[in-house]
Amino acid sequence: MLALPPASQPVPRRQVFVGTAVAGAAGLMLVGGMMATWLQFRADAPVRESAKRGFIKDWMPERIIVPEVAANIMLLGLLVVCVMAQWAVYSAKRNDRTHTGLALGVTALMALAVINAQIFIWTQMGVGARDGAFHSMFYASTGAMTALLLSGLVFTAVASFRYLGGRTKEVELVSAHALYWYFLAAAFCAVWFVIYVQK
Amino acid sequence: MTSIETHLPTDVSASNSAIATWLTSADHKKVGRLFIGSGLVGLVAGLVLAIVVTFERINADSYQILSVDSVPQVLAAVRLLLTFGAVVPLLLGLSIAVVPLQLGARSNAFPRLAAAGFWMWLTGLGIAVASIIGNGGPNGGNSDLVDLYLAGSIVLGLGVLMAATSIAVSVLTTRAPGMGILRAPLFTWSSLVGSLAVILTMPVLIGTTLYVYVDHRYARAGFGGNIGVNQWVGWALSQPFSFLLAIPALGIVLDVVPTIARTRLAQRSVAFGAIGVVCVFALAVVTQTSITLPWEGEKFFDNAGSKIADLLPFLLLNVVPVLGLLGVLGLSLLTLKSAKPVISAPLTFVLIGLLGILLGAAAHIVGLVEDAGLIGSVYEAGVYVPITFGAIAIAFGGICFWGPKLWGRSISDKAATPLALLTLLAIGLDSVPYFVAGFADQPAGLVNGFSYSGPQDLWNALTCAGFVVMLLASIAFIGLALKSFTSGAVAGNDPWDGSTLEWATSSPPPEDNFAGVIVVNSATPLTDSKSASSTGKVA
Numbered sequence: 001m002l003a004l005p006p007a008s009q010p011v012p013r014r015q016v017f018v019g020t021a022v023a024g025a026a027g028l029m030l031v032g033g034m035m036a037t038w039l040q041f042r043a044d045a046p047v048r049e050s051a052k053r054g055f056i057k058d059w060m061p062e063r064i065i066v067p068e069v070a071a072n073i074m075l076l077g078l079l080v081v082c083v084m085a086q087w088a089v090y091s092a093k094r095n096d097r098t099h100t101g102l103a104l105g106v107t108a109l110m111a112l113a114v115i116n117a118q119i120f121i122w123t124q125m126g127v128g129a130r131d132g133a134f135h136s137m138f139y140a141s142t143g144a145m146t147a148l149l150l151s152g153l154v155f156t157a158v159a160s161f162r163y164l165g166g167r168t169k170e171v172e173l174v175s176a177h178a179l180y181w182y183f184l185a186a187a188f189c190a191v192w193f194v195i196y197v198q199k
Numbered sequence: 200m201t202s203i204e205t206h207l208p209t210d211v212s213a214s215n216s217a218i219a220t221w222l223t224s225a226d227h228k229k230v231g232r233l234f235i236g237s238g239l240v241g242l243v244a245g246l247v248l249a250i251v252v253t254f255e256r257i258n259a260d261s262y263q264i265l266s267v268d269s270v271p272q273v274l275a276a277v278r279l280l281l282t283f284g285a286v287v288p289l290l291l292g293l294s295i296a297v298v299p300l301q302l303g304a305r306s307n308a309f310p311r312l313a314a315a316g317f318w319m320w321l322t323g324l325g326i327a328v329a330s331i332i333g334n335g336g337p338n339g340g341n342s343d344l345v346d347l348y349l350a351g352s353i354v355l356g357l358g359v360l361m362a363a364t365s366i367a368v369s370v371l372t373t374r375a376p377g378m379g380i381l382r383a384p385l386f387t388w389s390s391l392v393g394s395l396a397v398i399l400t401m402p403v404l405i406g407t408t409l410y411v412y413v414d415h416r417y418a419r420a421g422f423g424g425n426i427g428v429n430q431w432v433g434w435a436l437s438q439p440f441s442f443l444l445a446i447p448a449l450g451i452v453l454d455v456v457p458t459i460a461r462t463r464l465a466q467r468s469v470a471f472g473a474i475g476v477v478c479v480f481a482l483a484v485v486t487q488t489s490i491t492l493p494w495e496g497e498k499f500f501d502n503a504g505s506k507i508a509d510l511l512p513f514l515l516l517n518v519v520p521v522l523g524l525l526g527v528l529g530l531s532l533l534t535l536k537s538a539k540p541v542i543s544a545p546l547t548f549v550l551i552g553l554l555g556i557l558l559g560a561a562a563h564i565v566g567l568v569e570d571a572g573l574i575g576s577v578y579e580a581g582v583y584v585p586i587t588f589g590a591i592a593i594a595f596g597g598i599c600f601w602g603p604k605l606w607g608r609s610i611s612d613k614a615a616t617p618l619a620l621l622t623l624l625a626i627g628l629d630s631v632p633y634f635v636a637g638f639a640d641q642p643a644g645l646v647n648g649f650s651y652s653g654p655q656d657l658w659n660a661l662t663c664a665g666f667v668v669m670l671l672a673s674i675a676f677i678g679l680a681l682k683s684f685t686s687g688a689v690a691g692n693d694p695w696d697g698s699t700l701e702w703a704t705s706s707p708p709p710e711d712n713f714a715g716v717i718v719v720n721s722a723t724p725l726t727d728s729k730s731a732s733s734t735g736k737v738a
């Protein structure tokens with residue numbers, strides 16, 4: 001038996017796509033768990049009186065100003081990324097190499113813009129991780145989200161290189177790539193609402 | 200269609216030394232055996248530390264070994280080594296090594312991910328243990344090493360997550376043609392649901408640990424500093440999370456029992472449901488650890504409405520998983536009743552292990568009744584230990600059962616069976632005295648400074664003896680396994696007259712597992728094939 005040459009590999013059932021779905025579920029649990037802890041801290045915070053909004057939870061320190069425009073741009077940017085990633089799937093299914101490459105390129109560009117917006121938020125807020133519980137948790141949450149975004153960027157690069165390198169039949173990889181960005185957009189929606197809107 | 204490279208060319212591995220081959224291999228059988236071997240080492244280390252702790256508990260004034268400050272760290276190291284250093288790698292290793300064979304697959308999905316998962320798990324565990332040794336870990340005095348412990352825990356968690364992802368995707372995507380999920384072997388099914396449970400819970404642990412790490416390193420404002428480490432991430436080292444990690448063991452029981460009994464599993468579809476029920480409700484109870492039951496003695500029926508409101512979620516989350524376990528036990532006994540099983544090491548190990556898990560899960564229910572006053576006592580250890588030892592005993596049974604397939608030689612049945620009985624003794628000695636001491640209000644997390652009526656020295660001496668027995672059984676088992684590698688009896692391809700696909704290939708299997716593609720028509724494809732051969736029909 002050992003001497004026999006291996007027979008042809010049975011075709012795996014959408015292995016990359018299923019793997020991406022599983023990784024996406026794990027990522028959602030990561031972000032979901034972190035947001036749950038954040039909300040628990042926020043709920044446990046004492047109440048203080050705000051000049052504009054009456055009595056509010058004293059969770060985010062008063063002096064911190066969150067650049068909400070940049071946060072909203074991140075959300076919109078991720079929605080555009082999802083559209084571009086789906087465009088890549090659409091083009092790849094039609095064997096349209098040019099438009100697939102273009103869509104993957106724009107996906108990477110928009111993902112970079114989203115990460116850039118996150119860095120802008122960090123610098124504009126001027127918050128130090130040592131300054132308190134809110135601060136350390138803010139960096140842990142947004143840092144974890146940024147790490148996930150960077151992994152999405154790497155996925156885009158891998159999908160682009162493989163597809164443009166000649167593996168134009170690999171529509172499944174492009175589909176999995178789009179699924180991953182959908183998961184990232186969903187995860188960021190939670191982060192955006194909990195950290196940047198509700199604070 | 201995406202092409203996945205699943206194996207290296209044979210000439211590459213042949214040109215490397217044996218050690219380099221093992222270190223760089225992505226072959227699922229080798230990665231699985233690396234997990235199992237490392238898990239056995241972690242088990243011995245954890246048991247040695249447990250003996251030190253329990254020995255000091257007998258009489259802390261006379262036998263003081265540990266400084267008072269180091270006790271929480273040593274207790275954390277014991278739990279870390281027994282849970283993530285033994286139970287997790289033993290069961291993950293068996294899954295990675297055996298499941299692709301049961302699926303009729305050439306390899307596991309993402310083999311390099313599983314291999315990377317092993318090395319990340321090992322690195323993370325090593326970092327975490329080393330940091331505890333250097334005065335880090337929970338309640339650690341060295342701040343940098345507390346950070347290192349948390350970082351190591353994150354790396355360890357990522358490694359386990361990667362290995363679990365490989366297993367889950369393997370089951371979902373690499374089954375042989377014709378093998379629907381309900382035709383898959385029960386160990387494959389339990390590995391799938393166990394992996395999915397890990398995939399859903401481990402990221403939460405990683406995220407919480409990340410919060411604690413950043414807070415401890417920079418702010419120390421929200422998570423209680425070094426004291427808070429156990430409060431926030433200690434749940435991963437206790438019941439009910441340990442129960443969740445033991446789920447793949449149930450599939451081992453349900454694969455070993457009918458094979459050894461040489462019959463079909465009774466009510467196979469019920470078995471799928473029982474494992475699924477255990478997983479779903481164990482997963483639920485992990486997320487709802489705050490649900491306890493206020494009993495209030497004779498006043499229990501005074502306010503029936505609120506009592507029912509307390510009772511329903513309590514029963515749903517804590518009693519239903521035990522019913523699932525009883526289902527697994529019942530099906531096993533039903534299967535054995537309909538056959539004439541030979542007493543063998545795998546069968547003895549898995550039945551004893553199942554009883555241990557059942558004991559721990561049932562005892563957990565009592566521990567949550569508020570009026571019993573057991574929360575915060577060593578009763579919790581009495582719940583944790585039988586589940587952990589039960590899972591380890593089942594893993595030993597799995598190694599006896601599939602070891603001949605993985606390395607081609609049998610583990611001596613005559614020598615291994617008494618070790619299973621020793622495991623039963625260890626489970627008894629490490630649970631019942633803890634239960635009694637818990638009812639007598641011996642606090643958890645302390646080795647000295649407590650006093651209660653009754654022979655407290657005796658209870659703690661018995662638990663210490665239990666750990667010694669388990670250590671001796673484990674060392675003897677490792678010795679038997681090592682002996683079988685070199686001088687064990689040659690096993691043959693199908694030593695148990697099995698019915699599932701792993702027994703259809705040679706022992707040990709070639710790098711690509713199977714020479715051809717196997718088409719499956721039932722849940723017992725090998726039995727069908729044997730029947731067809733004996734009657735002269737083509738399967």
